[in-house]
Amino acid sequence: RHPQIDLDPSEFGAGFRIVPNREDDTLLLDVYLYDTLSGGAGYADLAARNIEEILQQTLALLEQCPAHCEQSCESCLRHYHNQYLKERLDRNLGAELLRYALDGTLPKEKAPAAQANLLRNLQRLLELEGFACTGPVEIQGVTVPLGVASSNQQVAVGLRPALLTPEWQGHSFSNLSPTTASVVLNEFVLGRNLPDEHQMVRNAVLYEK
Ligand SMILES: [Zn+2]
Structure with missing residues (x-):
């Protein structure tokens, strides 16, 4: 999405794992980003240096999709490589999880x-x-x-x-x-x-x- 970096989603990957927290009996969710090209194109490094800004912009995109979709669309979460997941993508749920990860805010009860x-x-x-x-x-x-x-x-x-x-x-x-x-x-x-x-x-x- 960065205007100066013409990044194809196939060059950049993301994943997650759930691991036990060493300090108590809770679980931790690790989300990681990586270059898919062997040797790496440096996108993951670049993302790490700008992670705060990236996460804030991701949150804004999830909370206010420009197309105002119900759950997901091509303007927010969907792209060619995740089309098999599209029924499960939910930007509101993603936004709640990301907001909690960023500052511990619990989702609010709806009106x-x-x-x-x-x-x-x-x-x-x-x-x-x-x-x-x-x-x-x-x-x-x-x-x-x-x-x-x-x-x-x-x-x-x-x-x-x-x-x-x-x-x-x-x-x-x-x-x-x-x-x-x-x-x-x-x-x-x-x-x-x-x-x-x-x-x-x-x-x-x-x-x-
Ligand atoms: Zn959308």
């Missing part, structure tokens, strides 16, 4: 209306089965993206950012009373495995006390 939007397909499935769905809806002062009710009870359904584990406590649902049933789904998994997420909500509405 209730945006969560409600992503939950539409799940909502349709549940409505087909006869569950009463509303959302966003106000419960105990918390704007809940989706409320799902059976004759039994109502369950609050929301989404957490893809990179955060189920143990994450920062969701606005933490302000609901402990007796209010709630389910917080992973927004990335929801987009790729609707049947499982549907089952999880269904079970919560039907069986949870």
